[in-house]
Amino acid sequence: MSVAASDHKGSASQLAALTGFIRHLQSEKRHSPRTCEHYQRDLQRLVAWLADNGLNDWSELSAHDVRRYVARLSRDGLSGRSIARHLSSIRRFYQYLLREGLAIDNPALDIRAPKSGRRLPRVADVDQIGQLLDATPEDPLEIRDLAMFELMYSSGLRLAELAGADLSALDLKGPEIRVLGKGNKERVLPVGRKAVAALQQWLSCRRALVTEGEKALFVSQRGTRLSRRSIQSRLSRWGILHGADQRLHPHLLRHSFASHMLESSGDLRAVQELLGHADIATTQVYTHLDFQHLARVYDQSHPRARRRTTDRTGCEEEEHRAGQ
Structure with missing residues (x-):
């Protein structure tokens, strides 16, 4: 896997360093082809932005430039999670550049992605x-x-x-x-x-x-x-x-499995093991799904939680009065 100068923006030295990094991931770090493709795609996007902004050497990129780049990604519609992945790619790349003597610092080290709401996975009942x-x-x-x-x-x-x-x-x-x-x-x-x-x-x-x-x-x-x-x-x-x-x-099938298992058992650790999640925080998203289900049941069933309607006199009454 290499980066051809004829196919992408960027100086020859930038593209050579990027090609060397991808080879490093493949041969030394033994990353999968799919992971290497993700790194290459993220960094090629950065190379194009650098070319548009007249930055032709990796050592020229500053923390201020990285913040500008993050703002551009946000304007382009990327979520906070996607921007965080891009920043992770840049940090990892600059670790390699520092090792090779091609940079003097890591400009993305202290830059954080904007927070975005965590989308709950959709499930089928x-x-x-x-x-x-x-x-x-x-x-x-x-x-x-x-x-x-x-x-x-x-x-x-x-x-x-x-x-x-x-x-x-x-x-x-x-x-x-x-x-x-x-x-x-x-x-x-x-x-x-x-x-x-x-x-x-x-x-x-x-x-x-x-x-x-x-x-x-x-x-x-x-x-x-x-x-x-x-x-x-x-x-x-x-x-x-x-x-x-x-x-x-x-x-959808995997999410449905997790949600249905958690709803029935309430055992978050067991569901974590079944899903193969290294971090239980990843599994905890399903507790929100389970809570949404419980909240709907509560709203529909609890006598003090039922929605109220307004009669013709303007008085509010419960939709279903107990004992009537």
């Missing part, structure tokens, strides 16, 4: 999920799709974990599945009864599709590992075919 997963598949590919979606909802898998799952990782006698999560951390997850039944159906069809030596649990019509993009497309298609009232995507 239990009945909606049940309706979608109780649909009858009509061909081998739909049998595969149902098995994927049942497994994702049953075990709270990330999209990458589902796509990367091998046949050998599945134990239907357990029943459980072994997945490789973020940071190459492995965890073993239980598989529910409905998912086991769907997977058994799929495994009987998989034999006729799979190419020799293919390890993937889920394969395409060509017999090779199904890509993440294909899984996203098939889930969206499944939702359209079976009357979903919102667009279906893999994270």
